[in-house]
Amino acid sequence: MLTELSIRDFAIIEQISITFNEGLTVLTGETGAGKSIIIDAIQLLAGGRGSVEYVRHRAKKAEIEGLFTIENKTHPIYDVGSQYGIEISDNQVVLQRVITGSGKSICRVNSKLVTLAILREFGKTLIDIHSQHETQSLMDAENHLDFLDLYEPQSITKAKEAYLEHYDKLVRLKNRYKKLNDNEQETAHRLDLLEFQMKELEQAELSPDEDTQLEEERKALANYERIHTALHDAYHALYGEQRGLDWLNQAQLSLQENSKYDDYIAAKSEEFSNHYYAMEELTYELRNHIDTLQFDPERLNEIESRLDEINRLKRKYGNTVNDIIEYMATIEEEIEQITNKDSHLNALLEQIEETEKDAMLEAEHLHELRNSAADCLTEDIHAEMKGLYLEKATFAIAFDDESNTKAHLHKNGFDHVRFLISTNRGEPLKDLTKVASGGELSRIMLALKNIFSKHQGVTSVIFDEVDTGVSGRVAQAIAEKIYQISNDSQVLCITHLPQVAAMADTHKFIEKNEKDNRTATSVKELSELEQIEELSRMITGTKLTETAKDHAKEMLELANAFKSNL
Numbered sequence: 001m002l003t004e005l006s007i008r009d010f011a012i013i014e015q016i017s018i019t020f021n022e023g024l025t026v027l028t029g030e031t032g033a034g035k036s037i038i039i040d041a042i043q044l045l046a047g048g049r050g051s052v053e054y055v056r057h058r059a060k061k062a063e064i065e066g067l068f069t070i071e072n073k074t075h076p077i078y079d080v081g082s083q084y085g086i087e088i089s090d091n092q093v094v095l096q097r098v099i100t101g102s103g104k105s106i107c108r109v110n111s112k113l114v115t116l117a118i119l120r121e122f123g124k125t126l127i128d129i130h131s132q133h134e135t136q137s138l139m140d141a142e143n144h145l146d147f148l149d150l151y152e153p154q155s156i157t158k159a160k161e162a163y164l165e166h167y168d169k170l171v172r173l174k175n176r177y178k179k180l181n182d183n184e185q186e187t188a189h190r191l192d193l194l195e196f197q198m199k200e201l202e203q204a205e206l207s208p209d210e211d212t213q214l215e216e217e218r219k220a221l222a223n224y225e226r227i228h229t230a231l232h233d234a235y236h237a238l239y240g241e242q243r244g245l246d247w248l249n250q251a252q253l254s255l256q257e258n259s260k261y262d263d264y265i266a267a268k269s270e271e272f273s274n275h276y277y278a279m280e281e282l283t284y285e286l287r288n289h290i291d292t293l294q295f296d297p298e299r300l301n302e303i304e305s306r307l308d309e310i311n312r313l314k315r316k317y318g319n320t321v322n323d324i325i326e327y328m329a330t331i332e333e334e335i336e337q338i339t340n341k342d343s344h345l346n347a348l349l350e351q352i353e354e355t356e357k358d359a360m361l362e363a364e365h366l367h368e369l370r371n372s373a374a375d376c377l378t379e380d381i382h383a384e385m386k387g388l389y390l391e392k393a394t395f396a397i398a399f400d401d402e403s404n405t406k407a408h409l410h411k412n413g414f415d416h417v418r419f420l421i422s423t424n425r426g427e428p429l430k431d432l433t434k435v436a437s438g439g440e441l442s443r444i445m446l447a448l449k450n451i452f453s454k455h456q457g458v459t460s461v462i463f464d465e466v467d468t469g470v471s472g473r474v475a476q477a478i479a480e481k482i483y484q485i486s487n488d489s490q491v492l493c494i495t496h497l498p499q500v501a502a503m504a505d506t507h508k509f510i511e512k513n514e515k516d517n518r519t520a521t522s523v524k525e526l527s528e529l530e531q532i533e534e535l536s537r538m539i540t541g542t543k544l545t546e547t548a549k550d551h552a553k554e555m556l557e558l559a560n561a562f563k564s565n566l
Contacts, residue, residue, distance in 0.1 A: 001490035002042070002127070002460045004067040009059035011037045014520040018508070024486035026501045027494045027523075028534060029510035034521030035494045038510070039129065039464045042066065042492075045095050046127040047120025052103040061100045068093045068126050068460075077125045084118050086110055095122060129462040130445055141431065145370075145417040147452055148397065152373040159369055163362035163413055170355045170409070177348045180337060191338045194331045197317070201328050204313060211310050211321040214303050221300040228293055235286040238279065245280060252276050356409070363413035370415055371399070377451070384447035388477045393444070394422045396429050419448075442466040443474070446481045461485060463493040475499045480562060487566065498538040502555040503563075507531045532556065 005018045012034055027035050041064045044050055055062045070077055070091050081088045086109050096108040097119070107119040114122075149156045180187075220227065238244040255269035310321060318324040337344045374397040381395045400416040408414060420429035421444060432444070449461060463482060479499040485491055486505070495501055507526045512519055526534055535552035536544045 001069055002066055002492070003069045004065075005038075005042065005045075006063075006065040007038070007041050008063040009056040010041050010054055010062040010064060011056060012512070012519050012521050013037060013041075014056065014515075014518075016521065016523050018523050020490065020492065021506050022490055023505035024483050024491045024493065024503055025506040025508060026504035027492065027508050027510055028496070028501055028538065030512070033510045033512045035510045036464060037521065038523075039462060039492075039494060042127060042462060043129055044097050044099070046123025046129070047107075047116055048123075050097070050099045050103075050105045052099065052101065054099055055101050059101070061098055064097045066095045068095070075125075077122065080121055080125055081109075084109075084114065084121070086112050086114075093122065093126065095119065095126075127460050127462065129464065130449070130466060141418050144397075144419050145412055145415060147448075148370055148373055148377065148417055149412075150452060151377045152369065156366065156369050156373065159362065159366045160412070163359060163366050164411065166355055166359035166362055167409060167411060170352065170359050173348060173352045173355060177345065177352060180341060180345060180348070187338060187341070191335065194335050194338070198328065198331055198335060201313070201317065201324065204309065206310070206313075206321050206325055208322055208325060211307070211314075214307055214310070218300065218303045218307065221296065221303070224293070224295040228290065228295075231286055231290050231293070235283060235290060238283045239287070245276075245283060248276050248279060359409055360414075363409060363415075366413045367399075367415055370417070374399075374417075380451055381447055384450055384481075385443065388443040388447060388481060389474050390423065390443055390447075392423070392425045394425075394429065395444075396420045398429075443478065443481075446478060446485070450481055450485050460490045460492060463491065463495075465494050465496065479503045479559075483559075483563065484566070496538065498535045498552070498555060501531075501535055501538060502552075502559040504531075507534065509534055528556075 001022055002020050005020065006016075007013050007018075008015045018038070027038065029035050040048075040054070044054070045064050045066045068077075070088070070093060077093060078088055081093075088110065092110075094108075094110050096106075096111075098106040100106070105116060107114050107116055109119060109122055149160065236243070240246065252269070252272055255265055255272055259266035259269045313324055314320070317327045378395055378397055385391070385393050385395065396419075398418045398420050400418075419432040421432050422429045423444075445466065466478075475497045476499045479497065479502065482491060482493055482500060483503040493500060493504075501507060509524045509526050509530070511522055511524070513522055514520075524530075532549055532552045533544060535555060536548035539551055540548045
């Protein structure tokens with residue numbers, strides 16, 4: 001959930017820091033106080049389009065920062081973080097957005113600079129904003145198939161994984177076929193290039209790890225004098241009269257001659273002898289290795305020349321000799337494919353046809369599961385809409401004509417899905433995006449949200465005046481539905497309806513103040529008494545009366561009774 005929101009120099013907001021809790025948080029206040037500006041700030045935090053107009057007058061930049069707490073270890077945000085190399089620790093994600101006075105946008109996730117597109121990927125996983133003017137994901141027909149799949153995640157996800165195995169293979173095969181079946185001129189040019197490269201590499205007669213071995217040999221030859229001197233000096237320091245081994249031998253004899261007189265000397269004499277013979281053996285090895293050393297300037301020249309040739313090939317074909325050899329195997333296979341193009345094309349066509357049949361079978365199974373899920377989802381949505389006094393409305397999920405879509409497999413099968421609605425009896429079903437009435441649209445969206453909030457995994461759902469255009473029993477129904485959604489996701493709601501405000505777990509009041517001849521927005525969390533006064537103001541719209549206060553208290557009691565019965 002969104003735990004903390006900090007805003008500085010944004011529109012009429014000078015500086016505010018708001019703490020949010022779980023459940024339903026309601027934001028109320030006079031028109032123009034800055035309620036929607038706070039939602040605008042959250043929207044920018046989620047990757048929305050910015051503008052220099054958001055920067056407060058005379059300020060250099062606008063800054064927005066949000067702290068999100070993620071308790072669910074399987075939340076999709078962890079996959080997004082892994083995808084973009086951003087660590088999520090302590091169950092926290094911090095989104096930051098800065099808009100400068102020149103219009104430049106700076107985005108960060110957990111203090112790491114990211115592009116606006118990446119910020120948007122994080123934002124859409126954490127926040128879902130809905131307003132009268134912006135319907136976001138549920139109103140986009142491109143997302144309807146994903147929402148249907150979310151309704152029955154266990155069976156459909158498994159079927160989709162099985163389908164994707166065949167579909168991904170099909171895409172790879174088609175790409176190989178297309179590449180091999182390019183026009184004759186391009187193929188001929190490609191073959192000439194590959195044969196030239198192959199000839200050059202074959203003439204080089206490279207062997208595995210040759211570059212590493214030559215580097216080691218060159219190192220030894222180039223440092224011959226140092227190596228010889230080091231071994232010679234070490235050998236002569238050990239061997240000879242009055243040298244290291246001679247003194248060690250005298251020490252050994254002294255211990256051996258007196259070992260019979262003391263157990264400690266006897267023990268150390270044997271230990272010393274073992275070390276002496278080991279040093280003697282090491283001395284002989286140094287001498288023998290010195291005898292094998294030879295300085296061959298011609299060999300050094302040969303190595304330098306060979307390494308120059310290998311480095312020239314590395315610049316063209318790979319970082320190491322082993323990489324070049326691997327590249328040789330790759331182009332050898334491609335040359336063989338081009339040379340025997342027709343037979344390879346026929347073989348690929350057979351594989352494509354076979355894989356396409358397998359993919360189609362899995363896509364048909366996926367389609368059957370979706371059809372079944374669509375029936376159940378339609379029933380659930382009708383039940384939700386009845387609770388919102390849309391009993392005359394009809395909802396349907398339309399699948400595009402199978403005969404036209406089966407030939408066009410995509411990453412989700414062959415299905416294309418649209419949510420349709422008719423809000424009046426006898427009227428035809430239309431796309432969800434074409435519903436005219438704002439009040440009806442709000443209720444439909446709430447019905448959908450209440451179902452999908454259980455599956456989306458979105459941390460925070462934000463409603464910006466979705467209750468506009470409703471009143472009476474519909475207003476009460478909307479209030480109850482919003483509260484139900486808050487049981488599965490944190491909900492932040494800007495409202496002018498006292499019925500919705502009465503449902504709040506936390507009620508925050510937004511107001512404008514003047515300071516130093518400038519307007520600024522402030523946020524205050526209301527106590528129970530203050531909440532009653534605010535509800536009274538929302539009911540009457542003018543002077544507070546005892547009757548209005550009594551009505552407000554009654555609304556809070558009814559709201560608490562509704563919550564306790566859930």
